[in-house]
Amino acid sequence: MTDTSFTPPGRVPAPRHGSLITLDARTKKRNAAEKRFRMYGIAAIATGLIFLTVLLSAIIANGKGAFQQTFITTQVFFDPAKLDKNGDRNIDDIKKVSTFGYTPLLHNAIFAEVTDRGIETPLTKASEMKALISASAAAQVRDAVIANPDLIGETVEFRILASSRVDGYLKGRVSRESVIRDKSIDAEHLDLTDALADAGVIEKRFNLSFITGADASESRAEQAGMGVSILGSLFMMLVVLVLSLPIGVAASIYLEEFAKQNRWTDLIEVNISNLAAVPSIVFGILGLAVFIQFAHLPQSAPLVGGLVLTLMTLPTIIISTRASLKAVPPSIRDAALGIGASKMQSVVHHVLPLAAPGILTGTIIGLAQALGETAPLLLIGMVGYIASNYPDGIASGFLDPNSAMPAQIYEWAKRADPAYYERAWGGIIILLVVLLSMNLIAIILRRRFERRW
């Protein structure tokens, strides 16, 4: 029997729909809705990707300038009459001349460059060159003389930092309109800068000291660098690694392998999952109240920062470690127990080594997360001052006040001088490069050692 026999003979039903080729209105509407819905999805993905592109290009466009710095190359004559009045090259006498004694020498040197090249400028006094050079240049020159007193009486070539206004002008940050209200530089200096740049006296070069240097005071943006705060972050990460890896692994082993299903275990598990979602600023409050107010640990120290970040990363590390312990098949444990190992031996000798790559990956990702965290560091005082000294030695690295990369970026973002915004973006590039390489290492480790059972 076929379907046709259900149709009463002689009555062919009128087709409600058109045909497969011409769609009726309702189908068209449904198809359009389908298409629209799909477009929403594509639009959402595109929006996300556009945001990502805008963010990354803003970072690169604004930050790349920080890796270049304007320098002035000039011949400095160390006038013995000013630097060493007695003429006996006594180092103690030379040290008595402060940076104020060296500043005129630099002004003269730059002015000589201007007059030698026949550059026409309304600035007729050597002291008017002050606006071109960084306030740090005198200290740089003075240090060179103290290190080598024989330089006195000689003419030596130096590459000194230009002031941040000159730097900003060459990078397009400072415009002729903006200097009208600027007290530290005026349009004549900009003309002079153009002329000296054409002559090759003023030039932009790669700025290594941005990566290795120390922070500088508010008025010397051209001198500020990330170096000290990178060390601060490094010491903090050492604390986090040394504490959170063993504690996290121990906690995970207990919860995954030994814990009986009881109230205490439940309490611990609920705690861990809730701690993972507590806002990071609350950890900062904890650090302030417990480590600084209660235990009297030094404020702003990387040790305290590391302790706070350890507590913050522990849940992340425990969750990922438990996942990789869970991934080790039970047959491994059974085999170990079967040939007479104790429970502890089966875990330590067999399960743990097999789970190690996963644990390592999770730890690196947890560290990367801790490295970018800022809010708790604000509360334990890792901002608000100038991190200008390198730690001298291991103990001082842990205990002396320092900054950290994200805290340094925040500090620069708060300063009024726009020259510091460029530094902040540049600092972000360094931070992101570090984070990216940590994540890449984690991905490579996972690819290389991951085992599928």
Add this chain to the structure above:
Amino acid sequence: MPVFWLVIVVLALAAAGYILGRSRALTSAGGDIRRLHSLPSYYGWNAALKVIIPALLLLVVWLLAQPFYVNSVVSKMIPQAEISEGSSRGLVMAEVRRTANGLDSIAAAGLIDDDETRNLRVDTTDVTKLLKDAGQVVTSGITQPVLAAAQHYRIMKASGDLIMSIAVVAFALAGLLWGVRESHFDFRARNVVEQVVKALLIAAASIAVLTTVGIVFSLIFNTWEFFRLYPAADFYTLFEWAPSFSGRGGASSLGILPLLWGTFYISLVALVVAVPVGLFAAIYLSEYASPTVRGFAKPMLELLAGIPTIVYGLFALLTVGPMLLTVFGDDGLGWMQGGRAVMTAGITMGIMLIPFVSSLSDDIINSVPQSMRDGSYGLGATKSETIKQVVLPAALPGIIGAVLLAASRAIGETMIVVLGAGAAARLSLNPFEAMTTVTAKIVSQLTGDSDFASPEALVAFALGMNLFILTLALNVLALYIVRKYREQYE
């Protein structure tokens, strides 16, 4: 660094314990490993653990307890007359500690010898000048009671440190003796070591609980302190946030409501940005996208989640704010006065939350069983109809859970609002106005120079308490909803 050396000594004793314990067990078995109850290394570990654990435990407890004891004894020495108007015993004690540290360093630098520092008197020597000349930080002129207290403080601290060192080393030696004496061939060393290790594992797992306890206690104590200085009723009902800058209370009005309003408003804007984008991205990725598109777009979106919040903060301050200002500012529509506004922070936070919403929703949509989709297709529904009428209703509780988790993230977010939202607390409906949030005020109240006893600083703990409760409640609610939903299909 005596503590450092103390730890080294303890570790060295532990190493000695390992070697002695192991060899003694072997000797007792006549060199025949088979007669031992456990492997030889377990006898070594038994001795080593018995050296390390009690000694280091004592060290930690002592280091925490000694400052309290010394402080309480020395602060009793300070006569009431010494505490001037507007000062407190705590401040005088801080001066005493500074003086003691100063005496320590001048003695260490060899400027005067140790006996002399003990016998210094204010009426014969100008101690303030002496310390200042040596580069020490002392705030005011040192009076005789302060100096006497500082000298006593130094003596107590020095003798405390000495006793501590002796006690720790004695503990370590006793542990060594105990562990080594136990090392006999029929001693069950493995069982003991494994019990101890297991106890250590439990201790490590309990740190999570300790952290929570620490958070709760530090919040409760300081909040309690705050409510003693400032009425709780005002805190929860005042519509004004205006801390006085003197740091002495009195004129401050500290109402949480404007801060909560700013927090909710900014979070709302963030969710309005993040939820549609994140949700549609998740739907597209899990239902429509080819494996290639998914393999590219998903990690790219998740890249947004890996970027630290300070980066978003700077992005809000220096890119989003000025961008909005050109459109809505005085040159454009004239709705916006400055770059910092609810919209600035909200939009940036929304961008940050997109991957959070999308990856959570992605998991939930993927966990809806395929058979439900197949049933819907079999009835002639199109793909979008299936998603709208079958998949999303099934996934709804999970998605609501994800949105709640995102909301809790938004409420607790700090750096974006610190840099992007402004500092003035306002109750306003205009999203282009600067407002401030609970987290931003926690940062600003605790990063100044104000002393921790003033209500202006303590209010940060009360704010933190409310923030903690709020986010915790949202998380618990979200987890409850997600968990309840999961059970339906398993």
